[in-house]
Amino acid sequence: MDIRFRLNGEDRAVDAGASQSLLSLLRDGLGLPGSKNACEQGECGSCTVVMDGRAVCSCLVLAADTDGADITTVEGLGDEDTLHAVQAALVDGGGVQCGFCTPGFVVAAAHLFESNPTPSTDEIREALSGNICRCTGYGGILRSLEGLAGR
Amino acid sequence: MTTTTGTRIRGGIGESVKRPDGIPKVIGNFAYASDLAADGMLWGATLRSPYARARVVRLDPAAALAIPGVQAILTQDDVPGRKTFGQITADQPVLVDGEARFWGEPAAVVAADDPETARLAVAAIDVEWEELEPLVDMEEALGRDEVFRYAPVRRGDPDATGTVVVEGYYEVGMQDQAPLGTEAGLAIPDGEGGVDLWVTSQWTHEDHDQIWRSLDLAPDQVRQHPTGIGGAFGAREDMSLHIHVCLLALRTGRPVKMVYNREESFPGHVHRHPARMWYRHEADADGTLVKVEAKIILDGGAYMDTTPAVVGNAVYFTTGPYRVDSVQVDGYGVRTNNPPTGAMRGFGVVQVCFAHESQMDRLAEALGMDPLELRKHNALTTGDPLPTTGQIIETPLPTVGVIEQLAAIPLPPPLDSDDPRRLPGGTGLTTTPDYVTRGVGYAVSLKNIAFSEAFDDFAEARVVLSPSGVEVHTAAVEVGQGMVTVLQQIARTALGVEQVAIVPTDTSEIGSAGSTSASRQTQMAGGAVLEAARAVRDLALEQAGGDDLTSDGVWRAGELVMTLDELCADGPISHHTRFRHPPTEEPDENGQGDLHADFAVAAHRAVVDVDAELGLVRVVQVDTAQDVGLVLNPQSVRGQIEGGILQGVGLAVMEELVLDRGIILNASFTDYLLPTFLDAPEVEMALIEEPSPWGPFGAKGMGEPPTISSTPAVVAAIRNATGLELNRVPIRPQDITGT
Numbered sequence: 001m002d003i004r005f006r007l008n009g010e011d012r013a014v015d016a017g018a019s020q021s022l023l024s025l026l027r028d029g030l031g032l033p034g035s036k037n038a039c040e041q042g043e044c045g046s047c048t049v050v051m052d053g054r055a056v057c058s059c060l061v062l063a064a065d066t067d068g069a070d071i072t073t074v075e076g077l078g079d080e081d082t083l084h085a086v087q088a089a090l091v092d093g094g095g096v097q098c099g100f101c102t103p104g105f106v107v108a109a110a111h112l113f114e115s116n117p118t119p120s121t122d123e124i125r126e127a128l129s130g131n132i133c134r135c136t137g138y139g140g141i142l143r144s145l146e147g148l149a150g151r
Numbered sequence: 152m153t154t155t156t157g158t159r160i161r162g163g164i165g166e167s168v169k170r171p172d173g174i175p176k177v178i179g180n181f182a183y184a185s186d187l188a189a190d191g192m193l194w195g196a197t198l199r200s201p202y203a204r205a206r207v208v209r210l211d212p213a214a215a216l217a218i219p220g221v222q223a224i225l226t227q228d229d230v231p232g233r234k235t236f237g238q239i240t241a242d243q244p245v246l247v248d249g250e251a252r253f254w255g256e257p258a259a260v261v262a263a264d265d266p267e268t269a270r271l272a273v274a275a276i277d278v279e280w281e282e283l284e285p286l287v288d289m290e291e292a293l294g295r296d297e298v299f300r301y302a303p304v305r306r307g308d309p310d311a312t313g314t315v316v317v318e319g320y321y322e323v324g325m326q327d328q329a330p331l332g333t334e335a336g337l338a339i340p341d342g343e344g345g346v347d348l349w350v351t352s353q354w355t356h357e358d359h360d361q362i363w364r365s366l367d368l369a370p371d372q373v374r375q376h377p378t379g380i381g382g383a384f385g386a387r388e389d390m391s392l393h394i395h396v397c398l399l400a401l402r403t404g405r406p407v408k409m410v411y412n413r414e415e416s417f418p419g420h421v422h423r424h425p426a427r428m429w430y431r432h433e434a435d436a437d438g439t440l441v442k443v444e445a446k447i448i449l450d451g452g453a454y455m456d457t458t459p460a461v462v463g464n465a466v467y468f469t470t471g472p473y474r475v476d477s478v479q480v481d482g483y484g485v486r487t488n489n490p491p492t493g494a495m496r497g498f499g500v501v502q503v504c505f506a507h508e509s510q511m512d513r514l515a516e517a518l519g520m521d522p523l524e525l526r527k528h529n530a531l532t533t534g535d536p537l538p539t540t541g542q543i544i545e546t547p548l549p550t551v552g553v554i555e556q557l558a559a560i561p562l563p564p565p566l567d568s569d570d571p572r573r574l575p576g577g578t579g580l581t582t583t584p585d586y587v588t589r590g591v592g593y594a595v596s597l598k599n600i601a602f603s604e605a606f607d608d609f610a611e612a613r614v615v616l617s618p619s620g621v622e623v624h625t626a627a628v629e630v631g632q633g634m635v636t637v638l639q640q641i642a643r644t645a646l647g648v649e650q651v652a653i654v655p656t657d658t659s660e661i662g663s664a665g666s667t668s669a670s671r672q673t674q675m676a677g678g679a680v681l682e683a684a685r686a687v688r689d690l691a692l693e694q695a696g697g698d699d700l701t702s703d704g705v706w707r708a709g710e711l712v713m714t715l716d717e718l719c720a721d722g723p724i725s726h727h728t729r730f731r732h733p734p735t736e737e738p739d740e741n742g743q744g745d746l747h748a749d750f751a752v753a754a755h756r757a758v759v760d761v762d763a764e765l766g767l768v769r770v771v772q773v774d775t776a777q778d779v780g781l782v783l784n785p786q787s788v789r790g791q792i793e794g795g796i797l798q799g800v801g802l803a804v805m806e807e808l809v810l811d812r813g814i815i816l817n818a819s820f821t822d823y824l825l826p827t828f829l830d831a832p833e834v835e836m837a838l839i840e841e842p843s844p845w846g847p848f849g850a851k852g853m854g855e856p857p858t859i860s861s862t863p864a865v866v867a868a869i870r871n872a873t874g875l876e877l878n879r880v881p882i883r884p885q886d887i888t889g890t
């Protein structure tokens with residue numbers, strides 16, 4: 001089926017399967033592997049994207065339901081030369097180990113900082129509690145983001 | 152022996168150097184195995200046994216093969232070479248050989264044009280199973296003599312007696328590594344009968360050595376390449392889809408990709424061994440340990456995997472870091488039809504540490520002694536024999552140091568908030584501070600580093616100096632822990648040259664670096680890189696007649712005498728090495744001998760808040776002191792410690808694969824609980840730097856200890872808060888409420 005949406009600031013017209021998830025469309029259909037698949041059940045946040053101003057698990061969103069939506073993935077937040085502040089903070093602060101959770105954290109944290117540029121420690125923890133990281137114990141991620149919040 | 156350059160180099164050891172893979176990972180273009188693709192690629196999928204034990208009555212792929220887009224369906228009959236695989240003993244059929252022996256065991260594999268079609272084809276395979284009675288109880292397995300390994304320890308006088316005796320029985324449930332990246336691989340036929348494989352792995356050469364045998368190819372016809380891995384923690388030490396994806400690629404002549412979904416990942420890799428342990432400690436009235444007796448059973452699942460080595464670790468670390476003259480242990484790894492078990496961070500020591508630390512607390516209570524004083528009184532140190540094997544410990548072993556430095560870390564303030572995020576149960580708003588009791592508990596651990604028991608443990612590296620800088624070639628696998636950064640730092644410091652790249656190297660280009668496990672890669676791959684880098688530096692200095700090397704070239708008495716361009720006019724200067732740690736021995740029939748290459752101690756203190764009525768626990772803080780030899784990268788060390796502690800906390804209070812007749816009931820992230828950001832305790836740490844005799848610059852491996860004693864520390868804290876015995880991990884709410 002034909003879908004038109006805005007993806008990382010560009011208008012796109014794409015073809016998606018009737019039962020295809022947005023995550024699968026991004027990864028397999030559009031060549032954007034940054035969003036990760038670690039559970040396909042909405043439990044880990046590795047696939048987080050921002051859709052119409054809300055952080056969502058793209059594995060739970062039907063591609064068919066994204067017609068007309070405005071979507072930002074990790075690829076839309078920054079690149080090698082112009083890192084998003086959250087990306088730079090995580091690299092510098094020890095927030096990255098295997099990195100499989102990282103794109104999801106980047107998108108979710110960028111979304112948090114957009115609405116709240118100075119989140120408290122508890123606000124950071126709570127806002128990111130839907131994102132699982134198995135490597136860092138969250139310490140490096142927390143310090144990176146506390147630094148960004150000026151704490 | 153050469154010395155390293157006197158000048159401190161930017162990006163050398165001791166600095167929190169940034170990871171070279173950090174930026175690719177934050178912008179989402181780091182390539183994991185599951186991200187790989189090739190032109191004309193097919194997708195693989197797996198038919199799995201729905202029972203823990205079942206006979207295949209009929210398996211007919213004809214109807215499924217007729218589905219448009221299905222290119223191949225393979226069964227055990229299609230395996231051209233060795234029909235089985237396995238790291239220590241090749242006892243696992245590549246695909247079910249008539250009888251499935253665990254739930255989820257692969258029975259057939261499909262290649263199709265797209266993932267949907269591959270899955271449809273799996274469902275369309277005409278298969279009939281006859282369920283057989285599974286063997287799922289580890290004691291019953293022992294009774295039937297289904298034993299992968301029996302390892303005894305007989306040391307000292309078995310009749311020795313103390314005045315105080317404590318006995319205990321302990322259980323550990325099955326923990327999953329749950330790396331976020333699932334099993335994934337891409338196999339590409341080379342057009343000449345061979346195949347290239349990119350696959351999630353902790354040890355490419357070991358996999359390779361099994362794969363070519365099953366494919367019936369020459370070793371050089373199979374090349375296994377490193378690729379991005381979303382965490383490992385032991386789950387990537389044994390093979391999963393490796394042979395399957397190669398078989399499909401060779402049969403179809405096209406690239407084939409396979410990615411396990413989370414549900415099949417759970418049975419798709421080995422787990423931590425569940426354990427049952429019976430302990431008896433005897434001590435004199437002053438607390439001096441006299442004798443430790445133990446019987447330990449580990450559930451090895453259906454196939455051997457690394458179970459024998461895990462049993463060895465459990466048995467040889469039965470007592471923890473304490474002096475004991477008499478040690479009598481019987482350890483068994485048994486065969487059942489439960490999910491496969493093998494390597495997971497801590498590798499057998501996690502289980503016994505929970506038991507020996509529980510015992511030490513009980514003993515302290517029986518003696519009326521402070522638990523830390525009891526531990527210090529018996530603390531094992533350099534020059535002592537390991538109480539199990541008799542090996543004299545030569546490495547610095549600051550057992551007293553870790554205990555004292557841990558105790559010196561200030562305790563967190565008492566609970567002073569009714570913010571639900573800081574209460575047990577969290578934002579479920581289920582408790583109030585009035586119902587919460589705080590508890591504090593301690594635990595100490597001893598772990599071996601690198602491979603033990605006469606294993607020929609080595610790591611290869613090649614260091615190449617050219618005008619553009621240094622290349623390090625090694626097959627050592629980065630799984631997320633930061634090894635590539637540390638290898639860069641070691642090479643920089645040893646050579647004095649700042650520009651260092653770690654080059655991904657496949658199995659045909661260099662020999663094995665051994666597994667990224669057993670806390671060994673900093674010491675082993677790091678040791679190899681240091682040795683090769685020092686040799687390259689010596690060659691460069693000799694060639695130029697100089698006394699120092701930098702990024703500019705070779706210097707003599709403070710003058711640049713040869714630039715790198717001039718130095719490498721006839722080509723790069725390179726050295727290839729195979730680094731080995733001091734040799735270890737096989738145990739004798741009493742478990743005696745110099746079995747281990749190096750040791751490290753760690754101590755943990757947990758602070759918990761518990762609502763005993765509801766059975767809710769919040770782990771507030773876990774502090775640690777750890778013996779790390781030398782800190783090569785403070786940020787990485789901290790990251791390993793925090794990540795390892797949270798896995799230990801997970802085992803203490805939430806993580807368990809729940810089994811029924813060998814079937815995993817919670818094979819999903821919805822039902823297998825993992826610690827979230829809100830579950831993560833604060834962590835304060837003290838690092839003790841007493842150099843290892845053979846680690847690079849004195850560094851010790853440090854990835855596993857954080858996971859080992861954190862679990863019993865949390866349990867001790869919950870006991871302290873509740874007064875309950877709690878002899879099993881993970882502790883479930885009903886273990887606290889009693890209902």
Ligand code: FES
Binds near residue numbers: 046057
């Ligand atoms: S993959 Fe979407 S939440 Fe886990």
Ligand code: FES
Binds near residue numbers: 097101102
């Ligand atoms: S860095 Fe590996 S899961 Fe977060």
